[in-house]
């Protein structure tokens with residue numbers, strides 16, 4: 233299994249384009265840091281528009297590095313990142329909420345809009361709407377220190393969606409949260425993804441989280457990272473607690489788990 | 500229970516301070532030490548009013564020199580640090596000069612400054628000396644503060660196309676604010692020390708500051724007046740510290756951890 237490009241559409245360019253238009257392609261990406269660490273060996277990845285792709289792999293295998301390369305914050309040593317035209321706007325969510333402690337929730341969510349030169353009034357409206365969408369209506373004036381870990385992460389997500397991105401990059405965003413908060417945020421994230429037709433690349437350590445969220449799970453080898461396995465999942469559009477108990481979920485989680493273990497063993 | 504402790508927090512230092520004054524007064528009287536050597540608190544209190552015509556203007560003059568040096572130190576310290584953060588080449592080129600200014604004992608520069616700036620402009624010499632003493636701490640604190648900005652936030656701003664100045668204004672300066680205020684608190688005290696020390700070494704022009712009052716009083720064996728000037732310097736130093744701590748609280752209490760802890 234590599235990508236989900238359907239061979240059935242080969243030769244029917246227009247149809248192929250509509251169904252499986254790729255939003256970005258990583259070809260032959262490698263990255264060696266100045267100190268000699270080879271973080272990524274060779275990464276080829278084709279990400280389709282509208283996909284929820286989870287990137288799983290052992291710590292230090294280059295997942296964060298890959299996300300930063302996609303975001304344009306790092307230049308790869310070899311290879312290139314190609315985006316669909318026009319280049320999709322990108323939102324980024326880190327493992328830490330990474331908020332400005334001196335700014336209110338609203339000002340934090342407004343940051344990308346401020347930087348893009350939006351008018352104050354419009355920026356405020358859009359940031360307030362983004363906060364409301366992540367369940368933080370009424371907390372506009374709160375400072376980060378007044379919010380719980382889960383709420384801070386919600387502000388961070390609101391900031392990412394305020395600028396209406398097409399591609400959302402998330403680097404272990406819920407790893408530091410307790411299990412219930414994490415599940416609530418997973419469901420909210422799926423809702424946002426659906427409503428905004430986002431493409432999400434989601435880095436996680438958790439087999440269960442990746443299985444619950446994703447339509448595709450890419451497993452990476454230990455450092456230097458490569459793609460070890462590329463699994464297509466087919467979860468229902470609407471997911472809830474009962475899905476976690478379904479045979480499909482447990483089967484998918486088992487496949488991801490086995491792929492991860494064999495990637496580790498192969499190294 | 501908690502209220503009692505809060506109350507003692509203020510009562511204890513006041514009582515101990517008052518007791519120390521009483522003990523001082525009593526020891527001097529009991530031992531018969533000459534008032535030329537050690538004035539009693541009551542002598543000092545009396546001298547304060549008797550010589551207010553000298554002490555009052557001297558206090559104002561020292562305050563003026565201190566304030567000018569402090570404002571210059573803050574403005575120059577922050578501005579130069581910002582310049583450093585915008586250009587590493589400038590930082591490499593100029594930082595050694597700042598260090599040289601810092602480590603050179605200011606007393607040694609005073610005679611040169613008097614020659615350069617002129618004996619007619621002693622006030623300017625005093626300000627420059629006090630500035631040299633107080634400016635480095637603002638500079639080095641601000642440099643550290645500007646570098647303390649969260650790397651992920653910096654990246655995020657770059658991702659959203661922020662310019663260098665936007666990163667400076669929206670991220671680095673707010674991140675540096677607690678550091679700048681710490682620098683200012685130290686600098687305020689140093690500016691006062693500088694203003695007084697400068698008078699010791701550069702003398703005084705037409706105006707008389709507290710440093711020069713102390714020099715003259717001890718020369719005239721007016722120990723009580725020297726102590727009165729010293730007391731005024733303490734009060735001034737405390738007032739500066741209080742004012743800057745208040746400023747720090749006003750600017751930080753809503754968001755910064757250091758201020759948050761003080762509340763609980």
Ligand SMILES: Nc1ncnc2c1ncn2[C@@H]1O[C@H](COP(=O)(O)OP(=O)(O)O)[C@@H](O)[C@H]1O
Nearest residue numbers: 265267269271290291292293294295296297298
């Ligand atoms: N700026 C850097 N300089 C040097 N080495 C780095 C840097 N960033 C990451 N690394 C190294 O590259 C490897 C991959 O890092 P990372 O992409 O953060 O892994 P992951 O996110 O999968 O845990 C690690 O060994 C890490 O120590």
Ligand SMILES: [Mg+2]
Nearest residue numbers: 295296297403
């Ligand atoms: Mg990582």
